[in-house]
Amino acid sequence: MTEDYQDLIELSEFYILSQRYEEAIKILKRAEKIKKIEPRLYYNLGIAYEAMNEKGDARDSFRLALKLDPDFKSAQEHLDRLIEE
Amino acid sequence: MKQFAVIGLGRFGSSIARALSEKNFEVLAIDKDESLVKDMEDVVSQAVVLDATDEKSLRELGIKEFDTVIVSMGESVEASIMITLTLKELGVKQVIVKAKSALHSKILRKVGADRITIPEREMAEKLAQSLASPKIFDFIEVSDTHGIVEMVVPKKLVNKTLADLKLRDKYKVSVIAIRRKVPFSKPDGSTDFREEVIIGPGGTDETIPGDVLILVGRNEDIDKIRKL
Incomplete structure (x- = not known):
């Protein structure tokens, strides 16, 4: 059965809200294999990494989100904060 | 004033x-x-x-x-x-x-x-410290032997209550606060988080991944926890 990309994104958000960040990252990596060009995927990945204090991976993820959508305000705010720390 | x-x-x-x-x-x-x-x-x-x-x-x-x-x-x-x-x-x-x-x-x-x-020099020392120990965010020297340190909770200590961790008994180190990122859903459906500080956490407080523990204790004991 083909996994639905949108379902995976929503599931990752459920995991983030439940503070189960490692599971969120696993789900997002699965979603990445289906569709790579989605800023929300990388934004969620950035959020999960940042919540776990994996700052390097968080920065890379927010940068990817911004590459796909340069006007992604939340991603820019998170990236700015991570760089300034 | x-x-x-x-x-x-x-x-x-x-x-x-x-x-x-x-x-x-x-x-x-x-x-x-x-x-x-x-x-x-x-x-x-x-x-x-x-x-x-x-x-x-x-x-x-x-x-x-x-x-x-x-x-x-x-x-x-x-x-x-x-x-x-x-x-x-x-x-x-x-x-x-x-x-x-x-x-x-x-x-x-x-x-x-x-x-x-x-x-x-102070900034350079802080930067060197953070590069040497990326999981340690801040360190305040209380005396030559004791310090207060901000440390990302090591994986081995995640998802456990402070009572279970027994840091004071095992390492003579006390958790004086926990900084935590609390996720929430934004009106547009996306997720974000805000920072929360739990001052003087109790035995029933549980650690979650990414928590930053603020610990006080002897430098060598804090170092033992960092290496976990």
Whole structure:
């Protein structure tokens, strides 16, 4: 059965809200294999990494989100904060 | 309300004057460069153009009425020494001086500076510390042997209550606070988080991935936890 990309994104958000960040990252990596060009995927990945204090991976993820959508305000705010720390 | 004067409005001086003003303190900003003073006019309570190496001008300004005077003449070693000496002679209670080097700092101490800061060195030490131990965000030395440290909770200690961790029994280290990112859903459906600080957490508080523990204890004991 083909996994639905949108379902995976929503599931990752459920995991983030439940503070189960490692599971969120696993789900997002699965979603990445289906569709790579989605800023929300990388934004969620950035959020999960940042919540776990994996700052390097968080920065890379927010940068990817911004590459796909340069006007992604939340991603820019998170990236700015991570760089300034 | 405490009153501060800042002498020298370069990068460090202007930043500290701005930061104190934002904390609602009365700040007098002084520099002999008119353009630097003009930039601070709308930021601080009072900004004046004055050559602070001139003792008479400082006395007339009533500088000794200020609780703390911060001298930030990093580029001019001679001027910062002269000004520090004058301020102490005039009776200023606390004089904090920005130094350029260890030698500069030694002379400032001799002429009566109450506190000396070498911001570049302090920043460099902090940066080196964070590069050496990426999971340690901050370290405050309490004594030669004890410190307070901000540390990302090691994986082995995640998803356990503080009572289960028994850090005080096993390592003689106490958790004084936990900084945590609390996720929430934004109106547009995306997720974000805000920071929450749990002060004096209890035995039933549970650690979650990414928590930053603020620990107090002996440096070598804290180091044992860091290596877990």
